[in-house]
Amino acid sequence: MGRVWRTTTVRLTAMFIAIFVGFAVVLLAVLAYQTSVRIQQQQTRAIEREVDHINLLSLRASVRTVAFAVQRLADRPGPGIYYLGDPTGTMIAGNVSSLPAAILSEPGRYELSYERGLEIYGEVEDTPRMQGVAIVQSGELPNGLRLVVGRDVGERRGFTAIILSTFWWGALAIVILSVVAGGLTARYVLRRIDAITDTSNKIMSGNLSERVPLTGSDDEFDRVATNLNAMLDRIEQLMAGLKQVTDNVAHDLKTPLTRMRNKAEAALRPGADRDVQIAALEATITESDHLIRIFSALLLIARAEAGMPTGALSRIDASEVVEDVVDLYTPVAEDEGLTVSTEVEPGLMMTGNRELVGQALVNLVENAIKYGKPAQGGAGDISVSARRQDDWIVIEVADRGPGIPEESRSRVFDRFVRLEGSRTDAGAGLGLALVAAVVRAHDGTVRFADNDPGAKAIISFPAAPREN
Amino acid sequence: MKILVIEDDRDAASYLMQALDEAGHVAHHAADGETGYAMAEGMDYDVLVVDRMLPRRDGLSIVEALRAQGDATPVIILSALGEVDDRVTGLRAGGDDYLVKPYAFTELLARIEVLARRNSPAEAQTHYQVADLLLDRLSRKVTRGGDLVNLQPREFRLLEYLMKNAGRVVTRTMLLENVWDYHFDPQTNVIDVHMSRLRGKIDKGHEVQLLQTVRGAGYIIRE
Secondary structure, three states: OHHHHOOHHHHHHHHHHHHHHHHHHHHHHHHHHHHHHHHHHHHHHHHHHHHHHHHHHHHHOOHHHHHHHHHHHHHOOOOEEEEEEOOOOOEEEEOEOOOOHHHHHOOEEEEEEEEEOOOOOOOOOOOOOEEEEEEEEEEEOOOOOEEEEEEEOHHHHHHHHHHHHHHHHHHHHHHHHHHHHHHHHHHHHHHHHHHHHHHHHHHHOOOOOOOOOOOOOOOHHHHHHHHHHHHHHHHHHHHHHHHHHHHHHHHHHHHHHHHHHHHHHHHHOOOOOHHHHHHHHHHHHHHHHHHHHHHHHHHHHHHHHOOOOHHHOEEEEHHHHHHHHHHHHHHHHHHOOEEEEEEEOOOOEEEEOHHHHHHHHHHHHHHHHHHOOOOOOOOEEEEEEEEEEOOEEEEEEEOOOOOOOHHHOOHHHOOOOOOOOOOOOOOOOOHHHHHHHHHHHOOOEEEEEEOOOOEEEEEEEEEOOOOO | OEEEEEOOOHHHHHHHHHHHHHOOOEEEEEOOHHHHHHHHHHOOOOEEEEEOOOOOOOHHHHHHHHHHOOOOOOEEEEEOOOOHHHHHHHHHOOOOEEEEOOOOHHHHHHHHHHHHOOOOHHHHOOEEEEOOEEEEOOOOEEEEOOEEEOOOHHHHHHHHHHHHOOOOOEEHHHHHHHHHOOOOOOOOOHHHHHHHHHHHHHOOOOOOOOEEEEOOOEEEEOO
16 A cells, blocks of 8 residues: 555645645635625625714704614614714613623724624513623714714634635545545556566566556557567567577587598698698688687677667668669679570668668578579579569569578578578578568668579568659 | 887887888887877877877877878777767878778788878879779779670779779778768678679679789779
């Protein structure tokens, strides 16, 4: 539970409660204050009107009439407070039982507590007396009588109390609801986050096949989880690839290293004559060149797979690259008794790295030359084509060799894979892996198809938008 | 030729110094960037061989500083960083050539000798001549002993490059770089096939073979 209180949701809820309560306090305080002021103003004005009225009356009427008028006012039900007395302090009319002498002698406005009753006539002895707080105005009439008019303020105070209690109950309800809602939300969020944390902990402890569970609601957590899972798939795939590569590197680098060592030992063998020594040293250099080549290819693949630095990309003419590579390799193919035919649309522009695309094509053409001789003799033709197809540049390198068995067509792009029958060749099984890495780095695709007979490598690169 | 080698690896440097000496050059050595820069600044060298990663000051910054001072001495950058963008940054810094480690000494030597004569008059010549082989760069015609030799455009460029550097060894990678503008290492004998075709066209039927193979290094065209 302690963790729930530390969540963002709870912090946000607390913040919203604070803001809301603060806002409500200000709003209600302003409302209460203004209402109170307004009621007070009305009461004061009513008092002033009555005082003026009685003042006027006392100018032209007898004391008796004035007393009657005051008593009539006093007898009305309501918050009014009235007192009329002579200068000696004897009450003539009104509805208060007693007033402090100070108020009667000194005209002005006061707030006081009072007792109210009808004992002026003494008719109803057991009339319940009301007590309250009032604002009163005391003064002297032109005929020398003392007049006090006032209003009970209990009503006003009651109103403020209602507002205050409304506020307290409201605030309490809001706080309780928010705490409950915030706590529930926080627990829900925490549960989803915990699922992700759990998964990542399991993955960190080595179980790469763990995935974040989905609720199927397609909410933001599901979307994050889906992305995380996709990322994990990719990582798992890369890790599996890396493991396979490590195993293969161990084998494919140790073998030539051993050969190299053997040759160096042969050169040092006592009694070896100079010709043998020179041959052994030359073989050592050949082996080390072979190793360097494997090493460079691996680095190049790793670099291409890690994604291309943007500085290495530019707008290149794929048609030109294809023509260059064909131009470079046609004599080699012809020496091997193969013909090369090309069909290249001019001006196929793409965004890429000329060196890498060229290298990939070279690898495909070298493969076609190496494995493209027809098994039963006959004309061996390597055909290279490049064309635009919708938004893609499609490059095909096809031969008339034995082809690649369907079940091996995707495997040949893995590192160090050599198919049966080619295992004795000098290559390291990295050529097609490099092709695949280069193609992937250019957001393209590569696959092998049947050339019937023969193998046909098909590469697609996204075409660059036509320049206007 | 006077060459400055700025290389921090003691073994590699001593081998280079000895091999350059045997090839008839005067070679000086600096083991760190600051020393190398001071030496390059203070003396007049024909070629600088600069390792890219050096203690105290890296190779690229040395080249940049020299170029900023208007020093145009040819520079070969040596580097273990051999990816496409590494080469581009190396040349952009002012390097004239970029050689990826590990390399064969013959490769470095060939490049040093070609670079050192880069600003020789051969660069501006309109025609090259080796014995009775004549190449006209303007009309793009080649004759051997007065007979016209019919060359494909690429063969012409191959021969042009060889004749521009007549008397000096050019390696297979130099040919691939300068004639095809690719920097990778072809697995097959692709350059040899082109060379044997070219040889068939210019040397066949002649007593003197001008286009010669230098074992373990490359090719040379000479009388």
